[in-house]
Amino acid sequence: xxxxxxxxxxxxxxxxxxxxxxxxxxxxxxxxxxxxxxxxxxxxxxxxxxxxxxxxxxxxxxxxxxxxxxxxxxxxxxxxxxxxxxxxxxxxxxxxxxxxxxxxxxxxxxxxxxxxxxxxxxxxxxxxxxxxxxxxxxxxxxxxxxx
Numbered sequence: 001x002x003x004x005x006x007x008x009x010x011x012x013x014x015x016x017x018x019x020x021x022x023x024x025x026x027x028x029x030x031x032x033x034x035x036x037x038x039x040x041x042x043x044x045x046x047x048x049x050x051x052x053x054x055x056x057x058x059x060x061x062x063x064x065x066x067x068x069x070x071x072x073x074x075x076x077x078x079x080x081x082x083x084x085x086x087x088x089x090x091x092x093x094x095x096x097x098x099x100x101x102x103x104x105x106x107x108x109x110x111x112x113x114x115x116x117x118x119x120x121x122x123x124x125x126x127x128x129x130x131x132x133x134x135x136x137x138x139x140x141x142x143x144x145x146x147x
Contacts, residue, residue: 003060004119006053011119011127013049014112017073018130020046021109025137028145040084047077053115066118069111076108092147102138109134 020043027036054070079101083089091097113131117124141147 001056006056006060007119009049010053010115011123013046013053014116014127015123015130017043017046017112018109018127018134021134022130022137025134025141028147029137029141040080044077044081044085047074050074050077065114069114072104072111073108073115076104079104105138106135 020039023039024036024043027033027039050070050073054067054074057067057070083091083101091101109131113124113127116127
């Protein structure tokens with residue numbers, strides 16, 4: 001596979017991460033728990049193309065920053081899977097765990113901007129706009145739902 005196709009996989013994955021993240025917050029605001037659950041499943045499924053991008057990163061001489069961006073997002077997805085879906089830990093009511101969780105979330109999703117920019121300026125701008133919307137929705141839903 002050539003680098004152009006890998007960059008597009010990265011851009012599609014980044015956009016999908018950010019879109020599903022936005023949907024999760026919208027569904028949470030609308031109290032649509034089943035839709036939120038399935039959007040979360042879709043969000044976590046992005047670990048598959050991200051893992052592929054990580055696997056091919058050394059073959060294509062990707063930078064350390066690229067690798068850090070992928071690993072951070074994949075790490076967040078694993079933490080999310082374990083906390084919310086496997087062990088069902090109620091951690092959102094303890095301030096210090098929420099702070100760490102939110103920092104990890106924004107580090108991972110923010111890194112997706114860098115991944116998208118690999119495919120070109122338009123992809124990077126789109127991902128930046130989706131990230132900004134995600135940021136607003138995250139704080140709005142937190143103020144409305146305290147989650």
